[in-house]
Amino acid sequence: MTKLGIALMGTGRMAHVYGPKINAHPGLTLEVVFNPRIASAQKVSQEYGGRPMDDLDRVLADPAVDAVVIATPTNTHVEYIIAAAKAGKPIYCEKPLDQTLERVDQCLTMLDAHPVPFMLGFNRRFDPDNSALQQAVAAGEIGRLNMLMSTSREPSPPPMEYVRASGGYFVDATIHDIDLMCWIAGERPIEVFSHGSCVFNPEIGAEGDFDLTMTQMKMPSGAIIHINNSRQCAYGFDQRVEAFGTDGLLQTVNHRDDPLMRWSATHTEARTPLKHFFLERYDASFYHALDEFHGAVTQGRAPSASQSDGRAALAIALACAGSAKTGKAVAPDY
Structure with a gap:
């Protein structure tokens, strides 16, 4: 198997997701951990390996670095994507590309000028359950697709610092469902209609954001x-x-941790709560996503979950946010 040396960009929560997955993959080697704050890079490097570095130019010029995995805050994605593309390095980047279409379009222009393999980390496509459902729909097992429904509920609200920097609930969270639904359906909506409210944490509402939303998307097929x-x-x-x-x-x-289903005079089905959060529930999907990236780069094919998918998902998420604020249906800005 062809080996790719990886520079892991970032040392926050997602670095602790991707670090172990890079090490577990037989075709990937963690060569560098990058953070402008060298102490942070050193800490992550001690856990997962790779050389800690704080100079971006040196990272991208390193001959041992064949590709980059960008797991930094969203507002830095475009900067690192452009730098890596100019250096000719294949790129795997966490979603979203950015929080604004203007910045995304600047990024896409640079990727066109400096074409490299690029994959966006919409990991839920690579969850075995979701993948099996998509394949069954594509194979025509249920005939024509008429309705598609996604339920995605988190255990508890995130810290307010996260909420303030997230770009809003639709851009931060619903965008995962949006990409997944469009991928399964094989088409993108011509119109969205969303509602939002704040019922759990008043602080989120005070920021003009929501903690409870519903969205309907009308597809070209009907x-x-x-x-x-x-x-x-x-x-x-x-x-x-x-x-x-x-x-x-x-x-x-x-x-569930305990898959056994039980029935008695006092209860039915499983006794345990659901998998606590996305790190546990979607653990395997991150490995499969990196495997897809490795295969695309080493086999010379376009990765799935492309930059155009990222732009479309953001356009739809922003349309949802606009709809929830105005109470009107909105056509995404493709």
Whole structure:
């Protein structure tokens, strides 16, 4: 298997997701951990290996670095993407590309001028359950797709510092569901209609954001898509997809630590809460996403979840945010 030397850009929460996955993959080697603050780079390097570095130019000029995995804050993505593209390094980048279409378009212009393999980290496509459902829909197992529904509810609201920098609930969280639904349906909406409210944390509402949302997307084929999101869920990380077609129904179910289902006079089904958060529920998806990136780079094919997918998902998320604020249906700015 062809080996790729990886520079892991960033040392925050997502670095601790990707560090172990890079080390677990037989075709990837963690060569460098980058952070402008060298102490942070050293700390992550001690956990997962790689040389700590704080000079971006040196990282991108390093002959041992074949590709970069960008796991930095969203507002730095465009800067690092452009630098890596100019250096001719293949790029895997966490979602979203940016929080504004203007910055995304600047980034896409530079990627056109400096073409390198690029993949956006929409990891839920690579969850085995979601992947199996998408393949079944594409194979026509349920006939024509008529309705597609995504439920995505988090255990508890994030810290306010995160909320303030997130770009809003639709851009931060719903964008995952948006990309997943468009990928499964094989098309993008011509119109979205969203509602949002704040029922769990008044501080989030004071920031002009939501912690409870519902979105409907109208597709060119006539299919209807529904997405419901909540920043709080008493029973854990609720993640389900349902596809309804002319010939049947497909569903993914929640994961539990204890899969045994029980029935008695006092209770039914499982006794344990759902997998607590995305790090546990979608653990395997991050490995499969990196495997797709490795295969695309080493085999000379375009990675899935491209920059155009990233732009479309952001355009749809921003349209959802606009709809929730105005109470009107909005056409995404493709």
